[in-house]
Amino acid sequence: MSDPIAISGIGIVSPLGIGLEAFAPRLFAGDCGIAPLTIFAPNEGGPRLAAQVDGFRPQDYLRPATARRMDRLSQMVASAARMAQDDAGLPIDAGSRDHIGVTVGTCFGGTDVAATFGKVLFGEGPRRVNPILVPNTVMNAPAGHLAIELGVRGVNTTVNHREVSAETAIGHAAALLARGRATAIFSGGGDILSPFAMTVFARFAALSPGDGKEEGAFPFDKRANGLILGEGAAMLCLEPLSRALARGVRPYCLLAGCGMASSPAPPTGWPASPEGSVLAMERALAAAGIEAAQVDVVCASASGAPALDRLEAQAIAQVFAGSRPRVVAEKGALGEGLSSGAARAAAMALSLREQRLAPVVGLKEPIADLDFVRKGDAEKRPLRYGLLNGIAAGGTFVALVFKALEEGEGR
Amino acid sequence: MERRRVVVSGMGTVNAAACGCVDFAQALRQGRSGIGPVSVFDTALYRTHLGGEVRNFRPGELLPRGIPRRHMSRCDLMAMVAACEALGDAGLDPLPQALRQAMGVVIGGGAGGMLECEEVYRRWLEGGPRPSFAPFASFGCAATADHLAATLGLMGPKTTFMTACSSGATAIGYACDLVRDGFAEVMLAGGAEPLCRITYSAFNALQAVDAEPCRPFDKNRQGLNLGEGAAVLVLEEAGHALRRGATIYGEVLGCGVSCDAHHMTAPDPEGGGAILAMSRALADGGLSPRQVDYINAHGTATPTNDPIETKAIKALFGAYAHRLAVSSTKAITGHTLGAAGAIEAVVSLLAIHHRFIPPTLRHEEPDPLCDLDYVSEGARHREVDIVLSNSFAFGGNNTALLFGRYREGGHRDV
Numbered sequence: 001m002s003d004p005i006a007i008s009g010i011g012i013v014s015p016l017g018i019g020l021e022a023f024a025p026r027l028f029a030g031d032c033g034i035a036p037l038t039i040f041a042p043n044e045g046g047p048r049l050a051a052q053v054d055g056f057r058p059q060d061y062l063r064p065a066t067a068r069r070m071d072r073l074s075q076m077v078a079s080a081a082r083m084a085q086d087d088a089g090l091p092i093d094a095g096s097r098d099h100i101g102v103t104v105g106t107c108f109g110g111t112d113v114a115a116t117f118g119k120v121l122f123g124e125g126p127r128r129v130n131p132i133l134v135p136n137t138v139m140n141a142p143a144g145h146l147a148i149e150l151g152v153r154g155v156n157t158t159v160n161h162r163e164v165s166a167e168t169a170i171g172h173a174a175a176l177l178a179r180g181r182a183t184a185i186f187s188g189g190g191d192i193l194s195p196f197a198m199t200v201f202a203r204f205a206a207l208s209p210g211d212g213k214e215e216g217a218f219p220f221d222k223r224a225n226g227l228i229l230g231e232g233a234a235m236l237c238l239e240p241l242s243r244a245l246a247r248g249v250r251p252y253c254l255l256a257g258c259g260m261a262s263s264p265a266p267p268t269g270w271p272a273s274p275e276g277s278v279l280a281m282e283r284a285l286a287a288a289g290i291e292a293a294q295v296d297v298v299c300a301s302a303s304g305a306p307a308l309d310r311l312e313a314q315a316i317a318q319v320f321a322g323s324r325p326r327v328v329a330e331k332g333a334l335g336e337g338l339s340s341g342a343a344r345a346a347a348m349a350l351s352l353r354e355q356r357l358a359p360v361v362g363l364k365e366p367i368a369d370l371d372f373v374r375k376g377d378a379e380k381r382p383l384r385y386g387l388l389n390g391i392a393a394g395g396t397f398v399a400l401v402f403k404a405l406e407e408g409e410g411r
Numbered sequence: 412m413e414r415r416r417v418v419v420s421g422m423g424t425v426n427a428a429a430c431g432c433v434d435f436a437q438a439l440r441q442g443r444s445g446i447g448p449v450s451v452f453d454t455a456l457y458r459t460h461l462g463g464e465v466r467n468f469r470p471g472e473l474l475p476r477g478i479p480r481r482h483m484s485r486c487d488l489m490a491m492v493a494a495c496e497a498l499g500d501a502g503l504d505p506l507p508q509a510l511r512q513a514m515g516v517v518i519g520g521g522a523g524g525m526l527e528c529e530e531v532y533r534r535w536l537e538g539g540p541r542p543s544f545a546p547f548a549s550f551g552c553a554a555t556a557d558h559l560a561a562t563l564g565l566m567g568p569k570t571t572f573m574t575a576c577s578s579g580a581t582a583i584g585y586a587c588d589l590v591r592d593g594f595a596e597v598m599l600a601g602g603a604e605p606l607c608r609i610t611y612s613a614f615n616a617l618q619a620v621d622a623e624p625c626r627p628f629d630k631n632r633q634g635l636n637l638g639e640g641a642a643v644l645v646l647e648e649a650g651h652a653l654r655r656g657a658t659i660y661g662e663v664l665g666c667g668v669s670c671d672a673h674h675m676t677a678p679d680p681e682g683g684g685a686i687l688a689m690s691r692a693l694a695d696g697g698l699s700p701r702q703v704d705y706i707n708a709h710g711t712a713t714p715t716n717d718p719i720e721t722k723a724i725k726a727l728f729g730a731y732a733h734r735l736a737v738s739s740t741k742a743i744t745g746h747t748l749g750a751a752g753a754i755e756a757v758v759s760l761l762a763i764h765h766r767f768i769p770p771t772l773r774h775e776e777p778d779p780l781c782d783l784d785y786v787s788e789g790a791r792h793r794e795v796d797i798v799l800s801n802s803f804a805f806g807g808n809n810t811a812l813l814f815g816r817y818r819e820g821g822h823r824d825v
Binding site for chain 2: 069097098101102107108109114115117118119121122123125126127129130131134135136137138139140141143144145147148150151152153154155156157158159160161162164168172175176178179181199200203204260261262263264265266267268275276279283392394395396
C-alpha cells in the first residue's frame, strides 16, 4: 500500500481573515466576506460589492527584500505558503530544499500588472515602458517569488486554467508526490481583485445583479443573479503521511483522489449537460477507491451564477442519487475568488479535522433538493469523506476527494 | 503492475520556419530560418523589428472542413492547425467516438489571446465609444485547450500550464504522467504562443532582444528573437498505439522540473536549477547521462543563458559533455516562449525519427564560455537514439524532457 498524501499545513489570506485562527471561526459562524468594494473605485454603474482582503500586511510573513519585488498576488501566495510551512513545521534546509516543490493555480495572475504595463505601452509608446514591472506580468510570478522566498528548488509549476486553476494545481501536486517527484509541495492558488478583472467580468454580464435586483452572492438560491468577485490566496502543505507523522505532526486530513474531465461548452460559458461534472466526480471517487455513498460532504463550486448552480445541482443529484451528503458552498461567503478552490480545500481540511461544517451563506430558498448546511444545523453524522468540486467556464471539471484521519492515525 | 509507457504517435506544428512537420524537418535539415520583419503589429516605434513570425497564416485553408473558427484568437488557431495535423498524422482523424472519454488535452500557454485584446484595450484606454469585448473570450491561455477539447469533443482531463518559457515542456511532461498513471489513454499535449505587443515590448525593455537575427552560443550574441507558433503532440499509451498499428516517432522517457529559487528574470549563475531539471529527467527515464546523443538546448542567445546552460551541461555530463551534440533551434524558429518546449519536443522527435541533428545557425565565433559541440557546420546525419530537450523560464522555472527511439525492451544502460 502506498503512502497516502496528507495535508499537513494550511496558510490563508482571505476575505474572512488572514491566517487560520482568524479564518476558521468566521467560516464556521457563517460570516460573509462580501462588502462594499473600497480598495479601488468601483466602475460607474458597475457592481459595488466584492469579497476583498483587508488588513493584509505582507511584511508580517515575508522578508522585506523579497516582498518589495512582489506584486500583491505574489505577496498573498508567498505569505500563505509561509504560514503553511510554519503550520506544518516543515524544515527547509540545504538537505530538503531541492525536494520541496510548488504548484500554484491562478486565473488572472499578474494581469493587472500587465494592464499597468500596457497603459504606458499604448499611451506613451514602447520605449517608455517600465522593465521593473515585467517579471510580475507573467502567470508564474507567484510560484517563482514563493520559491525564492522559501528557497525551494523542487518541481515548480503554475496552472492557469480559469476558475479550476487551484483545484488542478492541488490534484497535480498529489500526483507529483505519489510519483516521488517531491517530498513535500506547497500547493494552492490565488487571485486578486483588479479594475481589469472587474471590467472584463462586467462586460461579459457575469456579475451580480444580472437581473437588476438584489446585489449579492446567492449560491443555489432562487435569487442567484450572478457572481460577486473575490480575492485571496490559500496554500496547503502536502506531503506523504508517513513524513508528516515522522515529524510528530498530525495532518488535517488526507487527499485521497483527484478526477478531471472536460465537456464541450461555449467559450466562457457553461455546458448544457452535467456530464463533465459527473465524470470528474466519478473519476475522483474511483481514484480514492470509494463509492459515492461513502461521501459525507460535498463542497460545491456554485457561485450564484444561475446556469452554473443549476448544472452543479443536477450533477450532484446524479452522482449521489442513492445517498444524501451534506452540501456546502463557500462562494456565498468568499465570493468567486477565481482560485477560491484553494481556500475551499482549506475549509474542507478544517471541516474534516474539526468535524464541523460551514453554513451556505446567501442561501434562503434553494433551487434544488440537496442537504444544504444551514446556520444552526447540528452535525448529523461523522465526517469521513469530503468531495470538492471545481467547475470552470468553458467546460473544465476537477473533483478532489479528502479523507479524515482515522482514530489513532496520526496519534 | 506493468509500467505504462508513453509514445508519440502524431505531431503537428506551425512556426516561423515551417508549416507542418514535413516542412519543419526540411527546414531543420537545411538550416532554414524563419526570422524576419514582424508584421502582425507595427514595430516602427520599437527598438527592434525582427521576429519569428508565422507569415501568410491562413487557418481557413489549413484546417479541415467543419472545424469552426469563431471566437478563436491567432494563438488558438495556430494550436488548432497543429492539433489537426497531429491527429491526422496519428491516424486519429476522424477521432473514434469511443476514445473521447479517455482522451484529454494539456496545453502550455503564454500570451493566449493577448494580440487581439491589446487592440481592444488600447481603444478602451483612449476612451470614446465602448469597444467590443468579444476578443476577451479568448484572452486567457486556457482558451486554447478549451477550443481544442470542445471542437474534438474530448471528455478526458484538460488543463493549461503557464510557466512562461517552459510552459510547453511542462504541459507535455504532465500529460505524459496522466497517461502513465492511467487517467487517459491518449492526450493531446503541446504549447502555443502568439507574437504580441506586450511581450515584444517587455523583452525589449529587459534588453534581452537582439536587433539582428540571433546567434545562440556565439561570442557576439546579443539576445533572442521572439517568435510565435504552436506544436501539438499525440501522446499515447504504448500498447494502445501498437495495437492500432500507429507510427511511433519515439517515447517520452522522462520529465524533470525544478526551480532556480534565485531571481525572477536572471538565471542562477551556477545553473543549479538547470542541472536539477536535467538530472531529474534522466532519473525519471532510468538513463545515465552518457546515453544521451543530443541535447536540444534552451539556447536563447542571451548573454547569460548560453554560458550558464553550457556550464550546467558540463556539470552534469562531465567529460562526456564534449562528445555530445548540443544545438539551439531558436535561430531557426525564434524563441516562441510558451510554445518553445513543445516545438522543440517536435524537433527532438524528428531528430530521432529521421536520424539527424539540427544545426545551430549563425554560430560563427566561438565563446570560451560556450565550448561544446553546437553543430554549427549544418545538420548532421547520424543515428539519434536519446534526446534531452531543455526549457528554462522567467520565474526560475526549468523543465527538461527526455525522448528516445521506441524499443520494445526499453533503453537499459549497458
